[in-house]
Amino acid sequence: MKNHSLTYLKMFLSRNLSSQGYKCPSRAFATLNNKTAIKETTIDQSHVDKHSKIAKEWWDPNGKMIALHSYNLLRVPYIRDGLVIEEPFKRTLTPLSNKKILDVGCGGGILSEAIARLGANVTGIDASSELIELASDHCKLDPKLVDNRPSYHCTTIEEHSQSFPDHYDAVVASEVIEHVANKELFVSSLVRAVKPGGKLFVTTPNRTRPMQILGICVAEHILRVVPVNTHDYEMFITPNELTFLLEKNNCHVQAIHGMMYYPVVNRWTWSSSTTFMYALQAEKLTDEDSNV
Amino acid sequence: MVLCRVNSLNNLLMTRISTHARNVSTTRLSGDNTQDKVKGKYDIIIAGGGMVGCTLACAMGKNSLLSKLKILLLEGSPDKKFVLKPEYSNRVVALNQNTKSLMNSIDVWPHVENMRLQPVRHMQVWDACSEALISFSSSDILDDDVAYIVENDVLLEAINKELKSNAIQNVDIVYGAKIAGYDSPKALGREMRNLVKMENGDCYSCDLLIGADGVNSKVRQSMGVQYVSWDYDQMGVVATLHLAEECENTTAWQRFLPSGPVALLPLNSTTSSLVWSMGTAQAKHVLSLSDESFVDELNDALWKQYPRSSAVDACVSWVGAALRRAGLPDGAQRQLPPSVRAAAPASRAAFPLGFGHSARYVAPARALVGDAAHRVHPLAGQGVNLGFGDVKDLTQFLSDALYAGLDITHPSPLEKYESGRQRHNVPTQLASDALCRLYSLQLVPAVLARSVGLQLTNALHPIKKMIMSHATT
Numbered sequence: 001m002k003n004h005s006l007t008y009l010k011m012f013l014s015r016n017l018s019s020q021g022y023k024c025p026s027r028a029f030a031t032l033n034n035k036t037a038i039k040e041t042t043i044d045q046s047h048v049d050k051h052s053k054i055a056k057e058w059w060d061p062n063g064k065m066i067a068l069h070s071y072n073l074l075r076v077p078y079i080r081d082g083l084v085i086e087e088p089f090k091r092t093l094t095p096l097s098n099k100k101i102l103d104v105g106c107g108g109g110i111l112s113e114a115i116a117r118l119g120a121n122v123t124g125i126d127a128s129s130e131l132i133e134l135a136s137d138h139c140k141l142d143p144k145l146v147d148n149r150p151s152y153h154c155t156t157i158e159e160h161s162q163s164f165p166d167h168y169d170a171v172v173a174s175e176v177i178e179h180v181a182n183k184e185l186f187v188s189s190l191v192r193a194v195k196p197g198g199k200l201f202v203t204t205p206n207r208t209r210p211m212q213i214l215g216i217c218v219a220e221h222i223l224r225v226v227p228v229n230t231h232d233y234e235m236f237i238t239p240n241e242l243t244f245l246l247e248k249n250n251c252h253v254q255a256i257h258g259m260m261y262y263p264v265v266n267r268w269t270w271s272s273s274t275t276f277m278y279a280l281q282a283e284k285l286t287d288e289d290s291n292v
Numbered sequence: 293m294v295l296c297r298v299n300s301l302n303n304l305l306m307t308r309i310s311t312h313a314r315n316v317s318t319t320r321l322s323g324d325n326t327q328d329k330v331k332g333k334y335d336i337i338i339a340g341g342g343m344v345g346c347t348l349a350c351a352m353g354k355n356s357l358l359s360k361l362k363i364l365l366l367e368g369s370p371d372k373k374f375v376l377k378p379e380y381s382n383r384v385v386a387l388n389q390n391t392k393s394l395m396n397s398i399d400v401w402p403h404v405e406n407m408r409l410q411p412v413r414h415m416q417v418w419d420a421c422s423e424a425l426i427s428f429s430s431s432d433i434l435d436d437d438v439a440y441i442v443e444n445d446v447l448l449e450a451i452n453k454e455l456k457s458n459a460i461q462n463v464d465i466v467y468g469a470k471i472a473g474y475d476s477p478k479a480l481g482r483e484m485r486n487l488v489k490m491e492n493g494d495c496y497s498c499d500l501l502i503g504a505d506g507v508n509s510k511v512r513q514s515m516g517v518q519y520v521s522w523d524y525d526q527m528g529v530v531a532t533l534h535l536a537e538e539c540e541n542t543t544a545w546q547r548f549l550p551s552g553p554v555a556l557l558p559l560n561s562t563t564s565s566l567v568w569s570m571g572t573a574q575a576k577h578v579l580s581l582s583d584e585s586f587v588d589e590l591n592d593a594l595w596k597q598y599p600r601s602s603a604v605d606a607c608v609s610w611v612g613a614a615l616r617r618a619g620l621p622d623g624a625q626r627q628l629p630p631s632v633r634a635a636a637p638a639s640r641a642a643f644p645l646g647f648g649h650s651a652r653y654v655a656p657a658r659a660l661v662g663d664a665a666h667r668v669h670p671l672a673g674q675g676v677n678l679g680f681g682d683v684k685d686l687t688q689f690l691s692d693a694l695y696a697g698l699d700i701t702h703p704s705p706l707e708k709y710e711s712g713r714q715r716h717n718v719p720t721q722l723a724s725d726a727l728c729r730l731y732s733l734q735l736v737p738a739v740l741a742r743s744v745g746l747q748l749t750n751a752l753h754p755i756k757k758m759i760m761s762h763a764t765t
């Protein structure tokens with residue numbers, strides 16, 4: 001337990017700092033729990049200063065978002081292999097070309113850029129205009145993205161899925177749903193944006209006893225440092241609940257895998273247990289599928 | 293409090309990384325100068341076109357992802373035209389099954405088979421100071437050949453044939469490349485760039501620099517990593533030998549003498565290759581002998597009775613009897629080594645033997661393969677096989693990284709490569725070193741321990757199998 005708590009302290013820390021310290025409203029969806037939206041009242045830096053500070057925090061691979069960067073080593077192959085299967089000797093540098101992928105809650109674009117490098121046509125949406133600006137600027141830095149930059153939009157999934165129903169080959173919501181209050185609305189909006197036969201990928205912490213204990217512990221300690229929403233863990237969703245919501249929305253859940261994070265070495269691994277974190281892959285059924 | 297703890301963890305990590313970066317030696321040219329002269333920009337530069345460097349280039353050229361990269365191979369020696377002569381070269385290597393399957397996967401093995409190789413189906417290792425013996429045989433362990441003896445230049449030619457064929461389009465090769473030095477990798481935007489400076493003033497730049505430049509690797513020196521090494525004060529005397537009688541000759545023989553192991557590796561029914569390790573002074577003496585006296589001395593080394601301790605003999609025969617009663621092999625099915633008729637003219641040469649281990653195989657945007665990273669006593673015939681294992685893993689990890697959308701200089705594949713290879717290579721190196729030391733002793737307890745150890749190992753199939761499987765991966 002001790003080891004684990006250290007692990008998750010770290011993760012929570014970066015998440016809580018990101019949503020509080022500099023008002024990273026990346027998770028501020030229309031459906032977001034109001035309690036988390038604590039506003040800072042004084043801004044004593046110029047816009048530019050702040051912008052570059054956030055950029056640095058997001059994109060320094062050893063900075064505050066260290067865990068999100070190394071998370072890519074696990075979730076990018078997960079998404080790739082969920083969408084395409086290529087024989088080892090026939091692999092290409094852009095296995096995801098011709099795939100339209102929506103990254104919901106893209107933040108500074110850490111995941112969006114990584115999938116775009118595999119050739120996917122990526123749209124990233126986030127409710128924070130600041131982060132969308134940051135993400136749009138940052139993707140110009142990578143020469144490998146010259147012909148295939150993600151396009152970023154400041155919007156919510158509820159709005160976006162109204163304009164783009166049945167549109168994407170895959171919709172990804174990585175570490176987002178745990179910040180969302182109205183999960184039913186959120187899940188149905190995710191599903192709406194996917195083409196029939198397309199895929200959904202969700203990664204999120206589980207709501208389990210060990211995770212709860214950890215959540216309290218984190219909150220208590222962090223409360224002394226930064227104001228924080230102590231009841232974050234109540235928002236977590238279990239694999240069963242998520243499966244239920246998805247199946248209610250005409251999806252078939254294909255796989256659920258547990259994940260672990262080891263902060264000292266900054267490494268993510270797959271785990272046989274979903275106690276702490278999990279990744280879920282589902283397919284949106286076509287009409288024929290659902291009639292059977 | 294918790295915050296501090298987590299932060300200090302972070303700091304710890306960061307300091308580790310930054311000290312690491314600072315260790316990298318800096319011999320920087322003034323920026324603008326070099327920009328003008330950069331003759332070529334590559335994704336990967338491989339410094340050193342020995343057996344390992346060329347194989348790496350070939351494996352990268354054949355990989356569906358790495359073949360999309362621009363690769364440059366720099367080799368210091370000139371491009372020699374190869375002709376297969378009837379007489380054998382005195383430099384040979386024993387290749388294991390893993391090397392064979394790597395070579396097959398990059399279509400090099402058929403070229404070797406079209407030239408020449410000799411399969412090894414049995415191996416017998418025995419102690420000059422006792423009756424103890426161990427034997428490996430393809431039939432009872434792998435159901436495949438134990439190893440293959442191939443001349444270094446035949447293998448290199450086979451690799452080059454494939455490397456220069458139309459099947460590989462992305463590798464440029466420069467022969468006679470005199471490398472003057474390496475600039476420490478510079479961050480250019482989000483990427484690191486290495487600069488390779490040539491003596492004639494040319495300059496090449498690359499994302500990833502790979503040192504395959506042998507024991508005295510300059511790339512390793514430029515990485516500023518710790519290198520643990522020692523000399524055995526031994527030389528390996530090599531020669532091509534004509535046997536007294538024609539035989540099937542598919543057995544590799546190795547006898548441990550107090551002065552060092554002597555090994556005969558089969559080449560064909562009448563010819564074997566010699567690797568004979570001995571003290572430096574003795575090696576000089578052996579090199580200066582006439583052909584006849586050399587052969588006499590060698591036959592002595594293979595056949596001569598050394599003074600035995602009666603206590604050891606008694607124990608060994610008692611253990612042998614016990615094993616026999618238990619229905620296990622007792623090592624009495626000893627085969628006799630061939631005797632040597634003559635050494636091929638001018639085939640005698642000697643090479644210094646040493647141990648070397650680079651504490652890091654990788655640094656930011658750099659990596660080492662083959663003898664540049666590790667050097668081992670030839671008694672286990674592992675040297676170049678370890679290097680080929682490096683090639684297989686590095687190619688795999690870099691290819692996986694590309695397939696996950698990462699840069700080839702991303703720390704993740706490089707660290708995986710380093711930890712995976714060190715986990716395999718270091719134990720092999722240390723085991724070879726320990727054997728070398730154990731068998732140099734003539735003290736009764738040491739002879740007794742190793743003799744009984746050898747007998748038991750020989751008798752216990754699972755242990756033998758374990759040794760074989762480690763030695764072939």
Ligand SMILES: Cc1cc2nc3c(=O)[nH]c(=O)nc-3n(C[C@H](O)[C@H](O)[C@H](O)COP(=O)(O)OP(=O)(O)OC[C@H]3O[C@@H](n4cnc5c(N)ncnc54)[C@H](O)[C@@H]3O)c2cc1C
Pocket residue numbers: 339340341342343344345366367368369384385386387469470471504505506507510528529530567643644661662663664670673674675676677678679
């Ligand atoms: C006596 C003896 C017997 C052996 N027997 C066996 C055996 O039975 N089985 C086995 O597996 N191994 C054996 N080995 C070990 C084996 O020979 C080596 O492990 C192998 O040669 C290493 O290959 P390499 O390509 O890493 O290095 P090398 O063969 O040393 O190649 C390095 C290459 O880099 C080039 N180079 C170096 N510096 C520069 C520079 N600055 N610029 C340009 N080019 C450069 C050199 O010209 C050379 O071609 C034996 C070794 C010895 C000494």
